[in-house]
Amino acid sequence: MLEQQLFNGLSLGATYALVAVGYTLVFGVLKVLNLAHGEMLTLGAFSAVVATSFLGPNLFLALFIGFAVTALVGALIIEPIAIRPVIHRNQLAPLMTTIGLSILLISLTAAIFGPSQTQFPQLMGMTSYEIGPILVTSAHILNIVVAGSMVLGLTLFLKLTSIGKAIRAVAENPDVAETLGINTRFVRTLTVAIASGLGGVAGVLISASVGAVTPYSGAAFGLKGLVAVIVGGMASPLGAVVAALGLGFVEVLSISYFQSASRHLIPLLLICVVLLWRPEGIFSSLGRKG
Amino acid sequence: MLQINDLTVKYGALVAVRELSLTVHEGEIVTLIGANGAGKSSTLNAIMGLVPAASGQMSWGGKDITRLRAYKRVQNGITLCPEGRGMLTSLTVQENLELGGFLHMRKSDNAARIKTMYERFPRLAERRTQLAGTLSGGEQQILAVARALLCRPRLLLLDEPSLGLAPMTAAEVMQTVKDIGAEGVGVLLVEQNVNHALRVADNAYVMESGAVVLQGPAADLLEDDRVRGAYLGGLN
Numbered sequence: 001m002l003e004q005q006l007f008n009g010l011s012l013g014a015t016y017a018l019v020a021v022g023y024t025l026v027f028g029v030l031k032v033l034n035l036a037h038g039e040m041l042t043l044g045a046f047s048a049v050v051a052t053s054f055l056g057p058n059l060f061l062a063l064f065i066g067f068a069v070t071a072l073v074g075a076l077i078i079e080p081i082a083i084r085p086v087i088h089r090n091q092l093a094p095l096m097t098t099i100g101l102s103i104l105l106i107s108l109t110a111a112i113f114g115p116s117q118t119q120f121p122q123l124m125g126m127t128s129y130e131i132g133p134i135l136v137t138s139a140h141i142l143n144i145v146v147a148g149s150m151v152l153g154l155t156l157f158l159k160l161t162s163i164g165k166a167i168r169a170v171a172e173n174p175d176v177a178e179t180l181g182i183n184t185r186f187v188r189t190l191t192v193a194i195a196s197g198l199g200g201v202a203g204v205l206i207s208a209s210v211g212a213v214t215p216y217s218g219a220a221f222g223l224k225g226l227v228a229v230i231v232g233g234m235a236s237p238l239g240a241v242v243a244a245l246g247l248g249f250v251e252v253l254s255i256s257y258f259q260s261a262s263r264h265l266i267p268l269l270l271i272c273v274v275l276l277w278r279p280e281g282i283f284s285s286l287g288r289k290g
Numbered sequence: 291m292l293q294i295n296d297l298t299v300k301y302g303a304l305v306a307v308r309e310l311s312l313t314v315h316e317g318e319i320v321t322l323i324g325a326n327g328a329g330k331s332s333t334l335n336a337i338m339g340l341v342p343a344a345s346g347q348m349s350w351g352g353k354d355i356t357r358l359r360a361y362k363r364v365q366n367g368i369t370l371c372p373e374g375r376g377m378l379t380s381l382t383v384q385e386n387l388e389l390g391g392f393l394h395m396r397k398s399d400n401a402a403r404i405k406t407m408y409e410r411f412p413r414l415a416e417r418r419t420q421l422a423g424t425l426s427g428g429e430q431q432i433l434a435v436a437r438a439l440l441c442r443p444r445l446l447l448l449d450e451p452s453l454g455l456a457p458m459t460a461a462e463v464m465q466t467v468k469d470i471g472a473e474g475v476g477v478l479l480v481e482q483n484v485n486h487a488l489r490v491a492d493n494a495y496v497m498e499s500g501a502v503v504l505q506g507p508a509a510d511l512l513e514d515d516r517v518r519g520a521y522l523g524g525l526n
Binding site: 162168169172176180181183185 | 338339340359360361364365369370371372376377378379380381385388389390392393395437438441
């Protein structure tokens with residue numbers, strides 16, 4: 001029983017981790033909290049609903065469209081319109097503009113798809129395997145494999161590629177990056193595009209597990225990712241991933257040992273305790289070293 | 291050739307540089323000397339494009355660069371070694387050098403050039419996998435110069451390269467500056483050690499309160515009574 005819950009928690013936490021790295025990536029490079037990030041989950045999921053309704057329920061199509069549409073929104077709307085014009089004016093301004101954008105996106109999706117649930121297509125067969133005491137479903141595998149490889153892929157991209165190193169250079173010192181010939185404005189746009197795209201993929205994964213999507217689901221799951229980021233330490237992607245997995249475990253355990261309504265309450269209580277203990281986040285000192 | 295005409299730099303109401311004009315030819319070492327706050331770093335930052343010019347023109351190789359963004363100036367062959375060394379401390383020595391060659395990463399000789407830097411500065415080779423933030427001040431300075439050279443500049447702006455260095459290391463850095471000039475790269479050097487600066491430079495400008503008050507061949511300024519009195523007091 002406990003093993004099963006821990007495994008469920010890992011699967012849920014993996015999707016939260018994918019949401020969380022989107023926040024830390026943007027915060028690390030632009031020093032801005034992108035509060036429209038949660039809506040990338042919604043947008044990714046609805047894009048997948050639309051694309052699969054035309055082209056058939058294909059998992060890879062759904063993931064690709066979920067990434068591509070939200071990455072474009074990040075590159076063409078979030079960074080150039082909601083962040084770039086206000087980034088140097090006032091620290092709070094990007095918070096306001098990204099909240100405004102998220103309200104706009106929620107209203108738009110509600111206007112197009114209606115405010116209630118839209119069914120999410122069945123993207124793969126419902127198979128399950130028993131491994132010892134654990135029942136592993138295809139949804140578990142999808143979450144863990146896709147979210148895990150995305151987070152790992154992002155890490156390797158930042159570590160090994162020239163563009164990845166340029167992104168890290170801009171995160172540490174944009175002026176120095178410019179003196180090396182790095183177009184910091186392009187790097188900022190690219191960073192928001194990648195982060196948004198990862199959010200879109202997370203939205204597809206979460207909606208595939210739930211089986212439905214509403215215009216408001218992104219806000220709820222985006223908040224979970226944001227909580228993981230704050231607990232893990234704003235500038236520490238590794239901390240955010242660890243905190244996201246922890247959040248997944250706590251949430252699943254509180255559903256199974258208390259009642260399902262407690263899934264939102266108990267994690268938030270724990271977070272208050274963690275923040276009283278370490279207001280800067282558990283892993284904030286790791287962030288410095290990457 | 292870098293040609294600056296009547297450059298003014300302002301931070302809000304504060305005028306940091308006032309109608310400054312100067313010229314740097316390729317292969318020439320020019321030094322800007324003056325007290326702290328005289329506007330030397332602001333001049334370099336404006337030439338790099340990190341701070342905007344309030345008025346005046348800057349041209350490089352006949353091309354107007356006054357409104358060009360900084361990374362585009364790097365593409366045109368200008369780079370800056372910033373004061374305080376500008377290390378990317380969370381990246382390794384090797385990664386800092388790779389980013390120095392960022393614009394040239396598709397060229398096949400880029401890796402070979404990094405290797406040449408390791409041969410030229412063996413202490414960097416020993417530290418290649420360390421984070422740049424763990425290097426000593428002198429090592430960071432050498433890394434900053436090596437990284438700037440990997441941008442393949444034709445004009446190198448050097449801001450206080452010997453600041454805080456032990457005399458031996460400072461002399462080593464100055465020798466490197468001289469070598470860079472001898473390779474045909476134009477160098478605009480800001481240096482608090484006026485004696486060092488005037489000995490490696492061809493031409494010099496003296497700045498006070500944002501404006502040039504004296505200019506001429508470095509060898510002449512080294513003998514100038516006003517320069518000796520203000521900046522070389524106690525020497526000889």
